[in-house]
Amino acid sequence: MLTAVDQVFQRIAEIERRFVPKVPANQAGGEFATALTGVASQQQAAASVQKKNNGVNNASSSDIAKMVQVAANKYGVDPKLAMAVAEAESGLSQDALSPVGAVGVMQLMPETASSLGVHNINDPRENVDGGVRYLKQMLNTFDGDVAKAVAAYNAGPQAVKNYNGVPPYSETRNYVAKVLDLAK
Numbered sequence: 001m002l003t004a005v006d007q008v009f010q011r012i013a014e015i016e017r018r019f020v021p022k023v024p025a026n027q028a029g030g031e032f033a034t035a036l037t038g039v040a041s042q043q044q045a046a047a048s049v050q051k052k053n054n055g056v057n058n059a060s061s062s063d064i065a066k067m068v069q070v071a072a073n074k075y076g077v078d079p080k081l082a083m084a085v086a087e088a089e090s091g092l093s094q095d096a097l098s099p100v101g102a103v104g105v106m107q108l109m110p111e112t113a114s115s116l117g118v119h120n121i122n123d124p125r126e127n128v129d130g131g132v133r134y135l136k137q138m139l140n141t142f143d144g145d146v147a148k149a150v151a152a153y154n155a156g157p158q159a160v161k162n163y164n165g166v167p168p169y170s171e172t173r174n175y176v177a178k179v180l181d182l183a184k
Contacts, residue, residue, distance in 0.1 A: 059124045061092045064105055067125055068092075071132035077139065081146065082132050084182035085153060088175060089131075094124040106131020150179045 059067070065083065072082035089107040090096035102109050104127035113121045118130035135149065141157055142148035151166040152159070154175045159167045166176055 064092045067128040071129045075136040081183045084179045088179045
């Protein structure tokens with residue numbers, strides 16, 4: 001039994017020798033636990049940044065505006081309308097997250113994003129592409145009626161169908177008015 005304990009202490013000593021040189025100068029001579037805590041803190045900080053960005057570099061508002069323009073041209077959507085939706089949804093912020101779980105610039109719900117083939121909802125390019133494609137689907141569904149399409153983007157197409165127009169929800173009515181005003 002004593003040899004097993006000796007082996008454990010030897011292994012700890014080896015590990016301490018590996019980590020102690022990596023301890024900052026102000027912790028020189030620190031013990032293994034101190035070194036391990038420092039390494040763990042660095043890894044947690046890196047993981048936090050990685051989780052926040054999901055491996056995606058931050059894009060500026062002008063970069064996002066260009067992405068919206070490209071997607072609008074790609075799908076045949078009025079660029080002013082696509083930009084108005086992006087502005088109303090998130091203010092062009094890729095970090096936007098709604099209380100109901102809508103994500104990113106175009107505030108896509110995860111289920112909608114998945115149905116659109118968006119693999120990384122946090123990637124602004126994929127998010128914008130999916131959002132503009134969804135807007136185009138809503139325009140097609142409602143025969144080019146912009147108010148109905150925008151209402152459907154906000155409240156869902158079934159709500160627009162149920163009410164045969166913009167639903168009487170104050171949030172949706174305000175949203176449609178805002179988008180139409182921004183798209184002028």
